[in-house]
Amino acid sequence: MNVRDIISKKQHGETLGAGEIDAIIQGFSTGRISDRDMTKFLKAVCDNGMDSTETAYMTQSMVMSGEPIDLSEVNPPKVDKHSTGGVGDKTTLVVGPLVAAAGLNMAKMSGRSLGHTGGTINKLEAIPGVTTRLSKKQLIEQVNTMGLAIASQSEDLVPADHKIYALRDKTGTVACTSLIAASVMSKKLAVGADTIVLDVKFGSGAFMKEFNDAKELAELCVKIGTAAERKVVALISNMDQPLGRAVGNVLEVKEAIETLKGRGPRDVTELSLELASELMIQTGTAINKEDARGSLFAEIDSGQALDKFGELIQSQGGDPEVINDLSLLPSAPIVDGFTAATAGYISAMDVEGIGRISKKVFGLMFLKKIGDEVQVGDVIADVHANTIDQAEAAIRELKDMVVIAKRAIVEPLICSVIR
Numbered sequence: 001m002n003v004r005d006i007i008s009k010k011q012h013g014e015t016l017g018a019g020e021i022d023a024i025i026q027g028f029s030t031g032r033i034s035d036r037d038m039t040k041f042l043k044a045v046c047d048n049g050m051d052s053t054e055t056a057y058m059t060q061s062m063v064m065s066g067e068p069i070d071l072s073e074v075n076p077p078k079v080d081k082h083s084t085g086g087v088g089d090k091t092t093l094v095v096g097p098l099v100a101a102a103g104l105n106m107a108k109m110s111g112r113s114l115g116h117t118g119g120t121i122n123k124l125e126a127i128p129g130v131t132t133r134l135s136k137k138q139l140i141e142q143v144n145t146m147g148l149a150i151a152s153q154s155e156d157l158v159p160a161d162h163k164i165y166a167l168r169d170k171t172g173t174v175a176c177t178s179l180i181a182a183s184v185m186s187k188k189l190a191v192g193a194d195t196i197v198l199d200v201k202f203g204s205g206a207f208m209k210e211f212n213d214a215k216e217l218a219e220l221c222v223k224i225g226t227a228a229e230r231k232v233v234a235l236i237s238n239m240d241q242p243l244g245r246a247v248g249n250v251l252e253v254k255e256a257i258e259t260l261k262g263r264g265p266r267d268v269t270e271l272s273l274e275l276a277s278e279l280m281i282q283t284g285t286a287i288n289k290e291d292a293r294g295s296l297f298a299e300i301d302s303g304q305a306l307d308k309f310g311e312l313i314q315s316q317g318g319d320p321e322v323i324n325d326l327s328l329l330p331s332a333p334i335v336d337g338f339t340a341a342t343a344g345y346i347s348a349m350d351v352e353g354i355g356r357i358s359k360k361v362f363g364l365m366f367l368k369k370i371g372d373e374v375q376v377g378d379v380i381a382d383v384h385a386n387t388i389d390q391a392e393a394a395i396r397e398l399k400d401m402v403v404i405a406k407r408a409i410v411e412p413l414i415c416s417v418i419r
């Protein structure tokens, strides 16, 4: 069938078969389908949707566009984690060491910052000397030696996702359930972990603004993963405010280290423990949540989890001493406060806007979060910047990003778990 006919079928809301979807994905991936035609296809999918079978076909076709990573030489249990993207989300830097210290093996291929969201790779590379460019051999050797490696995913892992994502970014077709599910799950299935935990975010800082859309996405991802014979659990978590206090690569690394020492913000700690617990339960390393959390707290108290992070840093070329001496990490010359203009309670934040601002400066450190009371002049966030002008511009922009009201409702962080 001609590609234009396939696109037209989707534009008319018809269901596509495996061969038709494969023709589109492989055609675009290899340059035989133009950006223009692919945009029509993506828009048709966003407008008319794809059912779970079509989305699974798309996912498999995307996996086949590249060179999946064969983890058969990695000792079980092999686990993986993925977040659909947020602001201040440094949980991979916490969950990785936690589960590796518990005896699980995580070969984590991570992405760079996308749009307003941060990327684990940018965070890890903010540690002087650390490299995330690992060959497949290095990745496997490191995981078999210490249980953890975090590498940047190369373009050839899932080239179709690479190309499609870039086009989606330009054509306003990012926030579409089927396209996100295929994008996320193709990258997970292309790496051979048998147990996967997903953090599907919703709220003002997430691609999915509404809980119900995030739930639909989570269910779809679990279904695709289960059909591919992987164990997949998805947490649905709230992104109506940045996760933790730190936003910005170096500040987030510091916060991850504090969390591994048991001194992190409550939300980062809670989400990391829940994600790690799910992996422990699914792999049979813990019998239930209580058991998992008991082991994880013990790892934090004994310093094992922190040492694991130090091992990771050393193995990937950095100075492991940063875990004991945060002053070895870069810092910003200017720190200026964004203060409250009125008294009340922090009731809402434009987290997408905050994510964008954070990219123009060294980082932001929130001293107040939703539900906190503020008086006029209280510092809501410290802006860490390279110049005074940069800090002042960020402070001006932040004024529109934080709402202070007479009362505030604090929503739960983890709203649902899909198995």
Ligand code: URA
Binding pocket: 083, 084, 085, 174, 179, 180, 181, 183, 184, 207
């Ligand atoms: N994260 C992904 O990996 N893909 C998407 O499409 C959105 C978030």
